[in-house]
Amino acid sequence: MADQATFADQAMDHMPALYAAAMRMTRNRADAEDLVQEVYLRAYRGFSGFEQGTNLKAWLFRILTNTFINTYRAKQRRPQESDLEDVEDLFLYHRLPALEQATRSRSTEADVLERITDAEVKAALEDLPEQFRLPVYLADVEGFAYKEIAEMLDIPIGTVMSRLHRGRKGLEKRLHDFVIDQHLITQET
Amino acid sequence: MGDDCNDLLREIAHFLHGELPADRAAALRSHLDGCPPCFESADFQAQLKAVVASRCIEHVPDEFKERLMGFLRDSQPS
Numbered sequence: 001m002a003d004q005a006t007f008a009d010q011a012m013d014h015m016p017a018l019y020a021a022a023m024r025m026t027r028n029r030a031d032a033e034d035l036v037q038e039v040y041l042r043a044y045r046g047f048s049g050f051e052q053g054t055n056l057k058a059w060l061f062r063i064l065t066n067t068f069i070n071t072y073r074a075k076q077r078r079p080q081e082s083d084l085e086d087v088e089d090l091f092l093y094h095r096l097p098a099l100e101q102a103t104r105s106r107s108t109e110a111d112v113l114e115r116i117t118d119a120e121v122k123a124a125l126e127d128l129p130e131q132f133r134l135p136v137y138l139a140d141v142e143g144f145a146y147k148e149i150a151e152m153l154d155i156p157i158g159t160v161m162s163r164l165h166r167g168r169k170g171l172e173k174r175l176h177d178f179v180i181d182q183h184l185i186t187q188e189t
Numbered sequence: 190m191g192d193d194c195n196d197l198l199r200e201i202a203h204f205l206h207g208e209l210p211a212d213r214a215a216a217l218r219s220h221l222d223g224c225p226p227c228f229e230s231a232d233f234q235a236q237l238k239a240v241v242a243s244r245c246i247e248h249v250p251d252e253f254k255e256r257l258m259g260f261l262r263d264s265q266p267s
Contacts, residue, residue: 008261015254020247033253037260044261113240121244139206140238141245146208161203168202172237 007047011040014057017142018064024137025068027126035072039064058148065134065152115182116175124174132167135160140168193220194227201231205238 018039022032042063043050050059125133134153138144139160146164150157197220203209204217221228 008258012258015257016247016249019249019253020245023247024245033256036253037257040257040261041264044264110236113236116240116244118244118246121241125241125245137245141242143242146203146206161208165199165202171241175237 007044010056011043011047011060014060015040017057018060021061021064021137021142022068024122024125024133024141025064025130026072031072035064035068038067038071042067055148058144058152061138061142061144062152065138069153112179116178120175120178124171124178127174128167128170132163132170135163136167136171139164194224197227198230201227201234205231205235 015036019032019036022035022039023029026032026035039060043060046063050056125137128136135149138149138152139146144152146157146160150160153160155163197217200209200213200217204214209217221231
């Protein structure tokens with residue numbers, strides 16, 4: 001059994017990760033801070049139920065996703081979008097016309113990728129409808145296993161995989177749009 | 190790219206995440222070794238994933254951290 005006195009020591013280590021996730025989930029700082037505070041309060045109260053030696057970060061993230069879904073999703077200002085345009089097989093890689101013509105050198109691709117900014121990645125994620133954004137964030141930013149994500153979101157693992165597939169493609173499309181806007185590609189043509 | 194490639198491309202993301210069963214992972218790895226376009230696609234996906242992960246860092250305001258610590262302290266049973 002875990003003791004509440006040790007809670008601050010152990011649980012605060014994960015606060016930056018929870019904060020970053022909350023920012024992408026709620027899409028505004030005030031709600032993100034309220035959400036993180038709520039998560040820590042629930043975690044603190046429930047800490048005696050946490051089994052020492054098991055994955056504390058996953059446990060905290062489970063509380064985060066649960067709290068977000070039950071409390072904050074209803075408050076979101078933007079209407080819930082359930083459609084994600086079909087971007088089947090739309091690889092950023094294949095859609096860079098300059099790269100298709102030129103030699104596909106690793107440094108050229110890496111150059112384009114490295115120029116993608118924090119703001120663009122965060123905006124691209126936030127543009128994803130929630131049911132895609134959450135799995136993509138949990139998998140690709142935090143590295144949780146599909147099984148863990150399925151448990152956190154209370155959905156079947158098959159649903160995690162299909163939402164990840166569509167969400168990742170949606171993210172790629174959005175980042176591709178940002179890259180076009182930045183004229184990173186047109187300067188080649 | 191052949192039809193095999195199209196089927197396998199769907200699996201690359203799961204492979205990169207370590208989610209393919211050992212036999213599927215081995216089959217995909219061996220395809221990537223022999224198929225430069227698929228290899229480059231996989232390599233690109235891996236790089237993109239790394240970029241996305243690295244660009245999501247948030248600085249936590251000190252004021253919030255202090256407020257949270259205070260809040261938890263106040264929540265302790267007396």
